[in-house]
Amino acid sequence: MPMVLLTCDKDIPERQKHIYLKAPNEDTREYLPVANAATIPGTLSERGCAFCGAKLVIGGVLKDTIQMIHGPLGCAYDTWHTKRYPTDNGHFNMKYVWSTDMKESHVVFGGEKRLEQSMNEAFDEMPDIKRMIVYTTCPTALIGDDIKAVAKKVMKDRPDVDVFTVECPGFSGVSQSKGHHVLNIGWINEKVATLEPEITSDYTMNFIGDFNIQGDTQLLQTYWDRLGIQVIAHFTGNGTYDALRGMHRAQLNVVNCARSSGYIANELKKRYGIPRLDIDSWGFSYMAEGIRKICAFFGIEEKGEELIAEEYAKWKSKLDWYKERLSGTRMAIWTGGPRLWHWTKSVEDDLGIQVVAMSSKFGHEEDFEKVIARGREGTYYIDDGNELEFFEIIELVKPDVIFTGPRVGELVKKLHIPYVNGHGYHNGPYMGFEGFVNLARDTYNAVYNPLRHLAGVDIRNKSLETPTIRREAA
Amino acid sequence: MILEDKIEDLFGYVQERCLWQFFSRTWDRQENIDGVLNQVAALLADNEPERDTPMKKLHYADAKIMVSDLKERYPWLRGIDEIESRVLLDGLKARLIDTAITRSTNRELSHHLY
Secondary structure, three states: OOEOOOHHHOOOHHHHHHEEEOOOOOOOOOOOOOOOOOOOOOOOEOOOOHHHHHHHHHHHHOOOEEEEEEOOHHHHHOOOOOOOOOOOOOOHHHHOOEEOOOOHHHHHHOOHHHHHHHHHHHHHHOOOOOEEEEEEOHHHHHOOOOHHHHHHHHHHHOOOOEEEEEOOOHHHOOOOHHHHHHHHHHHHHHOOOOOOOOOOOOOEEEEEEEOOHHHHHHHHHHHHHHHOOEEEEEEEOOOOHHHHHOHHHOOEEEEOOHHHHHHHHHHHHHHHOOOEEEOOOOOHHHHHHHHHHHHHHHOOHHHHHHHHHHHHHHHHHHHHHHHHHHOOOEEEEEEOOHHHHHHHHHHHHHHOOEEEEEEEOOOOHHHHHHHHHHOOOOOEEEEOOEHHHHHHHHHHHOOOEEEEOHHHHHHHHHOOOOEEEOOOOOOOOOOHHHHHHHHHHHHHHHHHOOHHHHOOOOOOOOOOOOOOOOOOOO | OOHHHHHHHHHHHHHHHOHHHHOOOHHHHHHHHHHHHHHHHHHHOOOOOOOOOHHHHHHHHHHHHHHHHHHHHOHHHOOOOHHHHHHHHHHHHHHHHHHHHHOOOOOOOOOOOO
């Protein structure tokens, strides 16, 4: 089955290149959705901007860093509190938001003085914080404000602070993916190897591409602690600015999110010879496999097996309870990109769930190679989907639950289809063994929730009967 | 079982489980396919895999899990000799290179920014 032109796309036939329905005996050599391409005029997709990819996804996670957004207030507000990445130091990164609050006069006369004043004010207000990332946004990039020069001046005036600049305005790429790339490459070019980390173990690694969504990083850290592996830097979950400056000293880079952070892993391999190991941190069998690979690399296989046995003893029966009740559930995943290939097989193997449609906001063609290789036949694989397509796909595949963000989640709730927050989670963490039981619990609660059926009842219409609940909760 | 079916089994496993076949750049993919399958060959022949460089250690880690999984999934793999193993792995390598490199339509594999 080649690429699909949905009925709703009849006036924008170019969308056919972006939607694939997998049939038997086909593979990515024949059919691969075009991805990481400009959104087609006429389709209102749900992509974020390049600045958002840098700030919201990666930089804003750090727990000890001021995020100075040089632009109008909206750029700051709209990338604040929309992701849940707690920290172990009181959630500094989520409590505060910083903006230079550019107004028309600053756009007309230049915003560099405004930026310098804002940076100094922020450091004065927070004397314990000595690290900052400054971001350009669309207007400040268009008027040509030189944020690197301002950062240099502030660092000269304040010798105890360190500032990193990200020049990645919203318009600079087709999606948030561009921001990931710019921050990754900027960091390795300017900051890696500017500080020597203290080495406390014979086994050292960086954990790259997990952002401590509802505690993912902190949960996985308990595994690395038990294995005696020192994580030099988390890129960037529960991470610190200075730890990321010492990434060059790790023996191994373990990569979970290869889309947002594969770039820095590639560069660390090229420049420092550090091998890159890609793993999946979601799912029982995947997590066990990842731990086994890491332990095999370090030659500590027995420790790994002990840990896996302990975790299985604690969590496997709970997972199986959910698997029994979720087998055959039809799931759609409409998220950023990597969670499509991280989840499609793990929910199938560990929970008996069939993933029937997947849409990626900012995945590249590499992500589609991965997900089509792993995913089921008869499943739709969509790049940069839009709302009308989502409605049509729902009609075609009839999902029982959709993993997506709150915006699209609100849409599907109106159709009385439950959604689980696939970005920030409902009740995470979702990574690791305990985490996947959490994911199973939230999926179960969504699928079996009777309220969504009752939401469709209109008592003004006597001819309608109360809907039959297909699934009775256990 | 004929050889083609066995190669298909191995290829199906790699497609489903192995992220190393889909790294960002052509040379990464080639390096991983060569490196991991060399270590798989050593493990299947009960030889001690070389682990004297970080990359060899990495490919050993990937190969060790792969061999263990394959033996569990495909009992026919347990009794094969070194010659058949080599033929199988050459066939698998050709399939992987064809899919992930030669005929991949991924436009970023040789992108200058990667």
